[in-house]
Amino acid sequence: xxxxxxxxxxxxxxxxxxxxxxxxxxxPSFLAITxxxxxxxxxxxxxxxxxxxxLLVALGMTLxxxxxxxxxxxxxxxxxxxxxxxxxxxxxxxxxxxxTVLTAVGLALALCLVxxxxxxxxxxxxxxxxxxxxxxxxxxxxxxxxxxxxxxxxTVNSGPFKTLGSGFWLGLPVAAxxxxxxxxxxxFVVRRTALGMLLEATGINPAASRLSGVRSKTLTWTVxxxxxLFAGLAGLLISADTMAADANNAGLFIELDAILAVVIxxxxxxxxxxxxxxxxxGALVIATLERTVTVLGISPLVTPLFMALVVIVVTLLQSPRxxxxxxxxxxxxxxxxxxxxxxxxxxxEVKAR
Amino acid sequence: MARxxxxxxxxAAVSVxxxxxxxxxxxxxxxxxxxxxxxxxxxxxxxxxxxxxSQVGAESGWRAANTKSIQDTLTAENGxxxxxxxxxxxxENQIQAIRSYITQGVDVIAFSPVVETGWDPVxxxxxxxxxxxxxxxxxxxxxxxxxxxxxxxxxFVKEGEMAGEWVVEQYDGEGYKAVELQGTTGAxxxxxxxxxxxxxxxxxxxxxxxxxxxxxxxxxxxxxxxxFLNKHDDIDLVFAHNDDxxxxxxxxxxxAGMTPGEDIKIVTIDAVKDGMQALADGKINYIVECNPLLxxxxxxxxxxxxxxxxxxxxxxxxxxxFDQESAKEALPTREY
Numbered sequence: 001x002x003x004x005x006x007x008x009x010x011x012x013x014x015x016x017x018x019x020x021x022x023x024x025x026x027x028p029s030f031l032a033i034t035x036x037x038x039x040x041x042x043x044x045x046x047x048x049x050x051x052x053x054x055l056l057v058a059l060g061m062t063l064x065x066x067x068x069x070x071x072x073x074x075x076x077x078x079x080x081x082x083x084x085x086x087x088x089x090x091x092x093x094x095x096x097x098x099x100t101v102l103t104a105v106g107l108a109l110a111l112c113l114v115x116x117x118x119x120x121x122x123x124x125x126x127x128x129x130x131x132x133x134x135x136x137x138x139x140x141x142x143x144x145x146x147x148x149x150x151x152x153x154x155t156v157n158s159g160p161f162k163t164l165g166s167g168f169w170l171g172l173p174v175a176a177x178x179x180x181x182x183x184x185x186x187x188f189v190v191r192r193t194a195l196g197m198l199l200e201a202t203g204i205n206p207a208a209s210r211l212s213g214v215r216s217k218t219l220t221w222t223v224x225x226x227x228x229l230f231a232g233l234a235g236l237l238i239s240a241d242t243m244a245a246d247a248n249n250a251g252l253f254i255e256l257d258a259i260l261a262v263v264i265x266x267x268x269x270x271x272x273x274x275x276x277x278x279x280x281x282g283a284l285v286i287a288t289l290e291r292t293v294t295v296l297g298i299s300p301l302v303t304p305l306f307m308a309l310v311v312i313v314v315t316l317l318q319s320p321r322x323x324x325x326x327x328x329x330x331x332x333x334x335x336x337x338x339x340x341x342x343x344x345x346x347x348x349e350v351k352a353r
Numbered sequence: 354m355a356r357x358x359x360x361x362x363x364x365a366a367v368s369v370x371x372x373x374x375x376x377x378x379x380x381x382x383x384x385x386x387x388x389x390x391x392x393x394x395x396x397x398x399x400x401x402x403x404x405x406x407s408q409v410g411a412e413s414g415w416r417a418a419n420t421k422s423i424q425d426t427l428t429a430e431n432g433x434x435x436x437x438x439x440x441x442x443x444x445e446n447q448i449q450a451i452r453s454y455i456t457q458g459v460d461v462i463a464f465s466p467v468v469e470t471g472w473d474p475v476x477x478x479x480x481x482x483x484x485x486x487x488x489x490x491x492x493x494x495x496x497x498x499x500x501x502x503x504x505x506x507x508x509f510v511k512e513g514e515m516a517g518e519w520v521v522e523q524y525d526g527e528g529y530k531a532v533e534l535q536g537t538t539g540a541x542x543x544x545x546x547x548x549x550x551x552x553x554x555x556x557x558x559x560x561x562x563x564x565x566x567x568x569x570x571x572x573x574x575x576x577x578x579x580x581f582l583n584k585h586d587d588i589d590l591v592f593a594h595n596d597d598x599x600x601x602x603x604x605x606x607x608x609a610g611m612t613p614g615e616d617i618k619i620v621t622i623d624a625v626k627d628g629m630q631a632l633a634d635g636k637i638n639y640i641v642e643c644n645p646l647l648x649x650x651x652x653x654x655x656x657x658x659x660x661x662x663x664x665x666x667x668x669x670x671x672x673x674x675f676d677q678e679s680a681k682e683a684l685p686t687r688e689y
Contacts, residue, residue, distance in 0.1 A: 030583065036610030041609060294581065
């Protein structure tokens, strides 16, 4: 069983290693971590920090995809979250007080929770197709964020809030501590209880699982709510990173990056079986890829092409058919069959920008 | 089955409607809503000039000041009916907005082209419809100059040169290594500022060791600068094509345990409020201004064009430049 799991993560981890090696070749001290001003400093630490928001969004996305759904609204929710938090801070007389910051964070998360509940309601109660249901908020959400910020980029100075994005705790970036902490808690809850299995049952066959006593509707509703909440948290980390709420650009295309992270991690978009550790690796691959562009000095003109090529290679290696061929070339028996295996990597790699 | 579909359609419609209500509630919390209300097409008969403006987006503090200047000048009191749209930095959105202005039959179309090329077809359509076009802030790259009446904006090449000249004057002979944070790939200010800066530093011993796009945003300026700091040990100077990317770079430099403005010198263009504040605080060393208050010029040119008067093809907005001392003096009286 562990061998199988290792096999599952083999290609994404290999991709990550190749990227790290490429960076190290271009810049021998790439992996060096030093201590500066009492905290750790170096490219790996930067990567952990920039992974944080994507990891949170991808975590919610994995759970949603496990139930055979998709959440396209996360990017807009990221924008709304930052807009609410920074607008509150900007309008308060004392943005440096911890109470104000906590209120801002609370308000933003509460609104994002409501947005998640909204998505869940549309999908689970009204039975609207997930892609359509979340598309509503994907397009309208940025409008909501624009309304909140008045079409301007809201900037504010607030020490405690800034800590969320660029502060350090025990030498590690606060953003990474939060994201990896949330990830660990969710992974624990999902995998150490029956919840994960119930989610997979819902994704594989909602009707059958309902007939066998699984409360599919409630579960579906819950995962969309969680996805909204995690996206809201990601929005706080993103806006705290630059201390600016940019309704147009904050979290732009993060939904596609998150879906990509999920797919790189080996979770099928057709629902059912999901792989949280794969999502973690997938998010790290994407963050490392972005850093690689700068370290290798790739011209801005060919950056999208370079990223697309890497993604195509990784998804090809992840495709069950490709793996089957590779496996048959060696001694391995055929890998376990998954629902609609051939359809997934091809359909997602088109979406990858 | 058909009934279920109908019910769902209605429910979906209701959901969308209620979402907008939600948005409206939320807007009470912070600031006025963005401009963008579309009304019926107006005619010239009432003496009111209907002007359709397609803004690039809200990508930077400069753009926000530019938008405010236009919205505050082209008001009903000043005889304008402004139709404003935000293209969210996408050319296709701008083309769509311009087409809709043509269909509505506005008196004048004005826009800041998000990139330089690809405008000929839609500008031909405007010309065929007899609607004059005014460019603001950014130019288009077209062989046919009759496609627009006038271009109001700063001389970006000169801005880059001013930044470069100051750098040469201050640091020539010290063998500085510089990195450049470029604007949006293909945008006129990014191309021209790069060209101006490079020509001004040519011949000095300053060396540009790396150059990447930060897309004019703070977030990308920060990530790209982090990458530069990982990649190079010997960066002496950052030249950012706008203040926001420079502000992002400051964050990255501080996180790397260095002092922006001292360990690494920073030169930017724009002079928006946050940038000027950072300049006064000693975190930026020099800012070349790019005046965003184009509203009054645009109003004047639009009135002349509608009245059939000749206007100049190129109206250059005068730009100033600030060092740390002059920023401290100028800061209290700045409009933006």
